[in-house]
Amino acid sequence: MKRISVLGSTGSIGVSTLQIVAEFPERYRIVALTAGNNLDLLCEQAKKFRPIVVAVISQVDAGIVKKRLAGFQVEVCFGVAGMIRCASLADADMVVAAVVGAAGLIPTVAAVQAGKDVALANKETLVMAGGLIIEEARQRGVKLLPVDSEHSAIFQALSGHRHDDVRRLILTASGGPFRDLPAAEFRHIVPADALAHPNWSMGKKITIDSATLMNKGLEVIEAHWLFNVPATKIDVHIHPESIIHSMVEYIDGSVVAQLGIPDMKTPIAYALSWPERLPLNQPALDLCELGTLTFSPPDIQRFPCLGLAYHALDAGGTVPAVMNAANEVAVAAFLKQQISFADIPVLIERVMACHQVEDVTTVDRVLQADLWGRSRAKKFIAGGLK
Amino acid sequence: MKRISVLGSTGSIGVSTLQIVAEFPERYRIVALTAGNNLDLLCEQAKKFRPIVVAVISQVDAGIVKKRLAGFQVEVCFGVAGMIRCASLADADMVVAAVVGAAGLIPTVAAVQAGKDVALANKETLVMAGGLIIEEARQRGVKLLPVDSEHSAIFQALSGHRHDDVRRLILTASGGPFRDLPAAEFRHIVPADALAHPNWSMGKKITIDSATLMNKGLEVIEAHWLFNVPATKIDVHIHPESIIHSMVEYIDGSVVAQLGIPDMKTPIAYALSWPERLPLNQPALDLCELGTLTFSPPDIQRFPCLGLAYHALDAGGTVPAVMNAANEVAVAAFLKQQISFADIPVLIERVMACHQVEDVTTVDRVLQADLWGRSRAKKFIAGGLK
Numbered sequence: 001m002k003r004i005s006v007l008g009s010t011g012s013i014g015v016s017t018l019q020i021v022a023e024f025p026e027r028y029r030i031v032a033l034t035a036g037n038n039l040d041l042l043c044e045q046a047k048k049f050r051p052i053v054v055a056v057i058s059q060v061d062a063g064i065v066k067k068r069l070a071g072f073q074v075e076v077c078f079g080v081a082g083m084i085r086c087a088s089l090a091d092a093d094m095v096v097a098a099v100v101g102a103a104g105l106i107p108t109v110a111a112v113q114a115g116k117d118v119a120l121a122n123k124e125t126l127v128m129a130g131g132l133i134i135e136e137a138r139q140r141g142v143k144l145l146p147v148d149s150e151h152s153a154i155f156q157a158l159s160g161h162r163h164d165d166v167r168r169l170i171l172t173a174s175g176g177p178f179r180d181l182p183a184a185e186f187r188h189i190v191p192a193d194a195l196a197h198p199n200w201s202m203g204k205k206i207t208i209d210s211a212t213l214m215n216k217g218l219e220v221i222e223a224h225w226l227f228n229v230p231a232t233k234i235d236v237h238i239h240p241e242s243i244i245h246s247m248v249e250y251i252d253g254s255v256v257a258q259l260g261i262p263d264m265k266t267p268i269a270y271a272l273s274w275p276e277r278l279p280l281n282q283p284a285l286d287l288c289e290l291g292t293l294t295f296s297p298p299d300i301q302r303f304p305c306l307g308l309a310y311h312a313l314d315a316g317g318t319v320p321a322v323m324n325a326a327n328e329v330a331v332a333a334f335l336k337q338q339i340s341f342a343d344i345p346v347l348i349e350r351v352m353a354c355h356q357v358e359d360v361t362t363v364d365r366v367l368q369a370d371l372w373g374r375s376r377a378k379k380f381i382a383g384g385l386k
Numbered sequence: 387m388k389r390i391s392v393l394g395s396t397g398s399i400g401v402s403t404l405q406i407v408a409e410f411p412e413r414y415r416i417v418a419l420t421a422g423n424n425l426d427l428l429c430e431q432a433k434k435f436r437p438i439v440v441a442v443i444s445q446v447d448a449g450i451v452k453k454r455l456a457g458f459q460v461e462v463c464f465g466v467a468g469m470i471r472c473a474s475l476a477d478a479d480m481v482v483a484a485v486v487g488a489a490g491l492i493p494t495v496a497a498v499q500a501g502k503d504v505a506l507a508n509k510e511t512l513v514m515a516g517g518l519i520i521e522e523a524r525q526r527g528v529k530l531l532p533v534d535s536e537h538s539a540i541f542q543a544l545s546g547h548r549h550d551d552v553r554r555l556i557l558t559a560s561g562g563p564f565r566d567l568p569a570a571e572f573r574h575i576v577p578a579d580a581l582a583h584p585n586w587s588m589g590k591k592i593t594i595d596s597a598t599l600m601n602k603g604l605e606v607i608e609a610h611w612l613f614n615v616p617a618t619k620i621d622v623h624i625h626p627e628s629i630i631h632s633m634v635e636y637i638d639g640s641v642v643a644q645l646g647i648p649d650m651k652t653p654i655a656y657a658l659s660w661p662e663r664l665p666l667n668q669p670a671l672d673l674c675e676l677g678t679l680t681f682s683p684p685d686i687q688r689f690p691c692l693g694l695a696y697h698a699l700d701a702g703g704t705v706p707a708v709m710n711a712a713n714e715v716a717v718a719a720f721l722k723q724q725i726s727f728a729d730i731p732v733l734i735e736r737v738m739a740c741h742q743v744e745d746v747t748t749v750d751r752v753l754q755a756d757l758w759g760r761s762r763a764k765k766f767i768a769g770g771l772k
Contacts, residue, residue: 156547156642158546160544161663162662165663170673238674244643252652252659252663252665252666254652255671256542256543256645257630257642257644257645258643259640259641259642261639270638270640275548277547277636277637278637284553284635285639288623288682290681291680291682292679293679294677295676
């Protein structure tokens with residue numbers, strides 16, 4: 001019986017995680033849940049899965065949840081301390097880190113420091129503080145199991161093969177809804193267009209990141225840290241069908257790939273069950289019915305965010321954290337229609353250009369860089385991106 | 387330094403094996419070579435690689451080779467005894483079994499019985515006597531390393547994953563030159579048409595087998611024995627580009643595949659170097675340049691040989707050996723224009739229909755079934771397939 005704490009239980013990954021746990025009650029038990037704004041769903045989940053503790057953002061929310069869960073034996077806590085409590089709970093064997101954005105960093109660090117194996121769905125943890133996290137995990141013998149379909153694919157394609165024999169990693173990208181849209185049209189994109197992802201059903205932030213290819217950029221950085229491979233050996237292929245989830249090329253020319261229908265349940269389940277697999281009730285991949293898989297190189301001219309991410313990884317130190325912060329602000333501003341879709345990379349690039357890179361020596365230093373990036377991005381927006 | 391005996395050194399696989407050995411002289415040394423009719427090439431190879439022993443088919447050929455290699459310290463032997471000598475040489479660490487057809491069975495059995503690891507390119511060994519060979523290899527701790535691109539792909543896709551989690555194997559097939567030809571046209575196919583394989587450069591026998599899909603049928607039977615998976619869990623996809631070399635589907639819906647350019651050097655090198663990989667000087671697979679991969683189900687109506695192979699595996703015992711024997715006779719007769727392309731499966735099916743299945747308890751029993759199948763096939767041909 002694996003005891004699991006789910007950070008971000010009401011988001012897309014959190015909900016799928018709980019579906020899997022519900023399918024395999026003899027294997028998994030939920031011991032903690034944390035959520036942001038969706039208190040209704042959190043309370044419903046708590047009633048169903050009976051965690052030891054739940055955490056929400058504010059004291060006010062905690063009061064509401066306590067009232068709704070009266071009669072249930074559950075501890076309700078809140079804020080960063082509440083998140084840390086859930087991430088480092090003595091009763092948890094594994095933490096599913098599925099909080100979106102920079103907010104996921106602190107609890108994920110807490111989980112690693114508490115020696116918990118982490119099913120890592122929060123990209124920003126490694127983007128912002130990859131070096132620190134990987135070293136901390138290594139020292140404590142903590143396993144970081146990727147939940148992203150791309151990193152799960154690479155993890156599976158590396159399994160059973162020698163790391164010394166890797167020539168390059170190839171991350172696939174659907175290319176998002178604007179894959180074939182001319183650059184001149186980018187100014188007219190409205191949030192509803194960008195939120196209509198062709199293959200994957202995901203949260204808003206990551207859907208916009210998919211449309212700009214920043215999502216793939218964050219994944220390149222994440223792959224660098226997870227698999228200890230330099231940026232020069234990480235390539236991206238546009239693969240609109242999202243069937244090959246990513247690949248590893250070896251020195252003999254052999255390429256090992258992991259494929260599947262585009263559904264997050266498979267990679268989430270693999271992170272939970274590794275090194276075993278769960279007999280999921282998923283429709284099988286039918287390549288004959290699909291008929292065709294296609295591939296093309298990414299267009300960095302139309303999608304500069306991918307280039308910015310490679311640049312950030314190359315620059316190192318605090319630059320990826322600053323880039324990520326600027327991107328979060330940019331995406332939020334786009335969703336509020338304060339800036340255009342085409343402005344997203346412009347804003348990020350401007351923020352990165354005026355950042356003085358520093359080494360990442362502590363999580364606090366990373367959080368300062370994050371705050372600096374956000375405040376600078378907001379200033380640029382307030383100034384009309386002039 | 388791995389010392390290698392190459393059985394069938396002048397064939398397509400043998401020549402590629404020697405190319406790899408020549409590229410990595412610090413890793414491999416050739417200790418034995420055997421050949422059929424191409425004495426010129428055998429002598430050239432012997433002068434270059436300086437084996438301890440070479441073997442040819444007849445005493446007359448051995449005399450010719452001895453004369454040509456006068457002055458070189460090399461033992462020249464012949465016949466089945468000569469092949470067995472090369473297969474079981476005390477100085478050999480590994481035997482590359484690359485003799486084509488049923489003739490490969492006896493020396494491969496000898497290699498396994500001598501405790502040599504075998505890089506297995508000869509399909510018929512497992513098709514005819516899979517149960518015996520696998521048990522013998524298990525008892526002696528012998529590794530059977532597949533050289534076929536499909537089985538190498540499956541071997542790589544299984545590596546690092548649990549056998550219990552396998553849902554099915556998916557072998558890919560190019561579909562051969564007549565993939566899209568209407569069945570009515572099959573009577574007009576001449577050997578030159580069938581020998582023009584779209585992707586792979588191979589020997590004549592295997593090229594015809596690719597055109598009839600019997601090659602894939604033999605591979606299904608081979609996969610059953612190599613990977614201990616029942617026929618019901620082995621599927622075939624037509625994949626004309628021959629880029630995905632085969633796949634393994636797991637119980638969680640995950641599919642692991644091995645891809646590469648269609649070149650036998652990669653799987654041969656993997657069998658030689660496993661569990662390491664060699665830094666081959668191969669052009670990298672460029673999926674973006676290729677653009678498209680396509681898949682479709684095999685058409686068993688137009689290509690009955692594939693169905694016959696499943697039937698033979700299902701029937702078990704001596705049936706696969708008889709099917710293989712009939713196929714070898716049929717292919718030879720087609721190449722001599724004694725029967726039509728459409729007659730190949732008709733002939734095989736007739737021979738199988740009049741065979742009384744027996745258990746395979748000894749190699750001799752298998753060889754008797756092989757002889758029976760050949761003689762019966764020849765009788766049918768002599769009778770004008772009436």
